[in-house]
Amino acid sequence: MATLDLAKKAGFQPHLDYQKFALTNLIDFSVNEAASADVIQAIEVVEGCIITNVKCIVIVAEGGTLTFDVGVTGDDPNGFDDAVNGNDSVGVITDSASGTDAYATANGKYFSSSDTIDLVLDDAADTAKILVIAEGFYINNATVQSTL
Numbered sequence: 001m002a003t004l005d006l007a008k009k010a011g012f013q014p015h016l017d018y019q020k021f022a023l024t025n026l027i028d029f030s031v032n033e034a035a036s037a038d039v040i041q042a043i044e045v046v047e048g049c050i051i052t053n054v055k056c057i058v059i060v061a062e063g064g065t066l067t068f069d070v071g072v073t074g075d076d077p078n079g080f081d082d083a084v085n086g087n088d089s090v091g092v093i094t095d096s097a098s099g100t101d102a103y104a105t106a107n108g109k110y111f112s113s114s115d116t117i118d119l120v121l122d123d124a125a126d127t128a129k130i131l132v133i134a135e136g137f138y139i140n141n142a143t144v145q146s147t148l
Contacts, residue, residue: 001037003073007044007116019138026059027132029125036124039073041116042132051136052108053097054080054117060129062087067122070096070132072109077120079103084119086128108136 006027023043034040045051054070066086069078080096080103096104103109117134 001039002035003039003041004032004034005041005116006032007041021136021138023134025132027119027128027130029062029128029130030060033126034121034124036121038121039077040068040119040121042070042119043117043134044114045111045117045134045136046114046138047111048139049111049136050108050139051080051103051111051117051134053095053104053135055096055133055135056081056084056094056119057131057133058086058088058090058092058128059131060127061090062123062125062128064127065123066125066128068125069120069122070094071101071103071118071120072115073118073120075109075115076102077118079109080117083122086123086125086130 025042067083070081071077071079079101081094084094
């Protein structure tokens with residue numbers, strides 16, 4: 001099992017105390033082939049974020065079997081979504097907010113330290129293009145600390 005860091009870095013304006021955002025990253029397996037059980041770091045999440053929803057959109061289907069979990073490796077690798085079909089029809093959107101996975105039923109995940117939203121592959125991937133979208137809120141840690 002390998003870890004591929006394909007995460008886009010989040011850019012927030014530090015002078016703002018509270019921001020709603022959507023972070024996106026296109027994971028292109030035709031350029032970054034991956035094996036079964038590989039961990040794909042898709043989106044970097046900075047300390048102080050609450051991720052409320054993660055969506056995956058099939059842009060190019062794998063053309064063979066490809067399923068993957070969406071979560072935070074080391075915490076809950078399928079906390080946002082379990083067994084997403086990377087060979088589904090183009091344009092199919094999976095949405096963690098409507099699911100029964102841990103972070104969906106808890107109204108999201110708070111990141112007390114920086115981490116990544118990961119895809120954990122159940123199968124090898126060499127063709128698919130998957131758009132990953134993380135929606136949430138950034139809360140300036142100084143603001144949080146001053147209210148404690």
